[in-house]
Amino acid sequence: MKKELTADSAAAAARHARYGTLPERIRFEDMTEEVESAPGGAAASYDPEGSWKSYSCLALDLGL
Template sequence: MSQEATMDAAAAIRHARFGKLPERIRYEQMTEVVQSEPSGAVKASPDDPAAYHTFSCLALDLGL
């Protein structure tokens, strides 16, 4: 009998904590729109030796 009462108390505690779903979040609340400004930075060309320091390529490392 006491085990059944304990189970009911545990079930009541779980139901009080997890008994309902949280409130629905609207899509507008999940996203944020920010205007971006064009950057004046000059991008490095792929032939620039300094560009190879920013990424690693296995074929390039093997000399293929």
């Protein structure tokens, strides 16, 4: 007894032939990595005296 292909099963077979199977699932634990941060990090690079250089104010830009 031969199994008849319907339109849905033929489309599914064509999709499987073209794209194959989905890749294996990746566990959440494998997607994340915990590392120790360097001491000082971003806090050591903050310079309050030089922060005025990046300050933006619309009133100052317009000369008001």
